[in-house]
Amino acid sequence: MTEFTGPEILLVRGDITRQKADAIVNAANSSLLGGGGVDGAVHRAGGPEILAACRDLRASHHGKGLPTGQAVATTAGRLDARWVIHTVGPVYRDPGGDPELLASCYRESLRVADGLGARTVAFPAISTGVYRWPMDDAARIAVGTVRNTPTAVEEVRFVLFDDRAYEAFSRQFG
Known part of the structure; x- marks a missing residue:
């Protein structure tokens, strides 16, 4: 029996839309039709091909939108990736949020990345923007989940937009 070791995990301070990876994860809203934050940036940088693919998903399997905690893939359009994996994070509400949905x-x-054959995946800090998930808790959930999820993905890159996010994720390795 082979022991599960998980993917190599890297932290990058930067813009997820500028990453070269097999798959870039989009912190999408449930409509899949673009929005603010990471979602808007991915749609703007990737171009109209991503929106067209999302509209096709809405017209077929996801007519009511993508449920929180689920993921689906589309083309990456003009991004330096093969696919965009769209996932809908939970909104953090007082007195808290459901950490299982974020995981x-x-x-x-x-x-989804395994189903596509992706070997490199770039993640943002899901739900930490307008969905207000506390950064330290989000980092703990993200890193712990990736470490403990069996996958054929060889490299997971957390692409963190600012120093506060980078520092929160860095604390998960110290």
Whole structure:
């Protein structure tokens, strides 16, 4: 029996739309039709091909939108990737949020990546923007979930937009 060791995990301070990877994960809204934050940036940088693919998904399997914690893939359009994996993170509300739904975003994205044959995947800090998930808790959930999810993905890159996010994720390795 082979012991599960998980993918190599890297932290990058930067813009996820500028990453070269097999798959880039989009912190999407449930409509799949673009929005603000990471979602808007991915749609703007990737171009109209991503929106067209998302509209096709809405017209077929996801007419009511993508449920929180689930993931689905489309073309990456003009991004330096083969695919965009869209996942819908949970909104953090007082007195809290469901950490299992946030963990599911990472597990389901890795499952979709495995189905595509992706070996490198770039993740943002899902739900930490307008969905207000506390950064330290989000980092703990993200890194712990990736470490403990069996996958054929060889490299997971957390692409963190600012120093605060980078530092929170860095603390998960110290």
